[in-house]
Amino acid sequence: MYQLVKKLRELEPYEPISGEYKIRLDANESFIKLDNSELSEVINSVPINRYPDPYATETIKAFAKLYDVNPDCVTAGNGSDELISIITGCFLEKGSKVICFSPDFSMYSFYSQIYELDVEVLTKDENFQVDFDFVIDYANENNVQCILFSNPCNPTSEGITADKIAKLLNKVNALVIVDEAYMEFWNDNESFINETDNFDNLIVLKTCSKAIGMAAVRLGFAVTSLANTKALRAAKSPYNVNSITQAIGTYVLSDKERIENNVELIKNSIRSLYWELINGDFDFFEQIYKPKTNFVLIRTDSAKEIYEYLLSKSIAIRFMGKYLRITCGTDNENMALLAALKEYK
Ligand SMILES: *Cc1c(COP(=O)(O)O)cnc(C)c1O
Numbered sequence: 594m595y596q597l598v599k600k601l602r603e604l605e606p607y608e609p610i611s612g613e614y615k616i617r618l619d620a621n622e623s624f625i626k627l628d629n630s631e632l633s634e635v636i637n638s639v640p641i642n643r644y645p646d647p648y649a650t651e652t653i654k655a656f657a658k659l660y661d662v663n664p665d666c667v668t669a670g671n672g673s674d675e676l677i678s679i680i681t682g683c684f685l686e687k688g689s690k691v692i693c694f695s696p697d698f699s700m701y702s703f704y705s706q707i708y709e710l711d712v713e714v715l716t717k718d719e720n721f722q723v724d725f726d727f728v729i730d731y732a733n734e735n736n737v738q739c740i741l742f743s744n745p746c747n748p749t750s751e752g753i754t755a756d757k758i759a760k761l762l763n764k765v766n767a768l769v770i771v772d773e774a775y776m777e778f779w780n781d782n783e784s785f786i787n788e789t790d791n792f793d794n795l796i797v798l799k800t801c802s803k804a805i806g807m808a809a810v811r812l813g814f815a816v817t818s819l820a821n822t823k824a825l826r827a828a829k830s831p832y833n834v835n836s837i838t839q840a841i842g843t844y845v846l847s848d849k850e851r852i853e854n855n856v857e858l859i860k861n862s863i864r865s866l867y868w869e870l871i872n873g874d875f876d877f878f879e880q881i882y883k884p885k886t887n888f889v890l891i892r893t894d895s896a897k898e899i900y901e902y903l904l905s906k907s908i909a910i911r912f913m914g915k916y917l918r919i920t921c922g923t924d925n926e927n928m929a930l931l932a933a934l935k936e937y938k
């Protein structure tokens with residue numbers, strides 16, 4: 594009888610919230626919906642019978658222009674998720690020691706485990722900070738090959754300042770993967786996207802699923818040295834980003850003004866949502882963490898009850914043990930959420 598290998602027997606499929614909810618504030622997507630009719634010409638121009646451009650040349654050009662990076666240092670992926678998978682699967686060898694943090698984006702340890710890496714998950718302190726001096730010593734003493742984290746962090750919404758990351762990059766030989774999925778919402782000055790010439794062990798990840806508002810099309814990018822980019826392009830599957838995604842990506846990424854306007858709208862939304870939450874007398878919330886992202890993290894002993902109560906009102910947020918993570922929405926969505934919370938208990 595066929596037996597799955599042990600690592601697959603123990604694996605649980607990723608289960609996003611299922612069911613239809615009127616208000617979705619659970620996945621950190623952008624609430625700004627592109628008018629699809631705008632895309633008909635873009636999609637019509639795609640030759641469906643032909644394979645995609647393996648290097649997504651035009652899409653990478655648009656991305657590189659937007660972020661002022663060298664297009665030769667950029668690789669496109671089917672979401673940054675795929676890039677995390679390729680990097681952990683191909684840049685490391687079975688049993689390589691890897692550092693992730695907790696709490697942080699779960700995909701880092703997920704893929705590391707799938708690829709049979711030796712993952713050490715270091716727990717952040719009660720303020721969600723990482724002691725990078727400890728990490729540097731630990732990495733050097735234990736022959737750590739890779740350190741992965743998001744900045745700012747999903748789900749804590751905390752940020753790591755550039756001085757700390759520069760020190761880490763300088764003091765370890767390990768590959769350092771900085772996932773800047775939410776950097777637009779915090780501070781460009783803390784970004785390392787323009788620093789890949791200066792550190793041969795740095796990979797910066799970007800996604801179009803959050804600030805850019807294209808979660809549906811699955812598009813992400815890795816920015817790294819020329820040598821690493823050559824390896825990454827060689828290791829990925831040839832046609833990883835489909836032609837429709839490339840075409841829509843090129844079109845949307847070329848419109849800098851719209852992207853900047855949308856980022857401002859999202860920042861306004863999270864600012865006002867946070868303000869309403871901290872001034873709303875919600876005494877069932879023990880702590881509301883100041884956001885540097887398009888979502889806010891809340892600690893409460895009633896997380897499960899509040900989560901289920903909101904679902905019953907057709908509002909989906911993310912439940913994580915003693916925490917709730919709420920993505921900002923349109924004004925109406927935020928108001929509906931706050932009104933529901935005011936009725937709670
Ligand atoms: C949402 C998210 C991603 C996912 O990116 P995709 O491009 O949609 O795969 C990556 N990293 C972090 C930290 C995220 O929160």
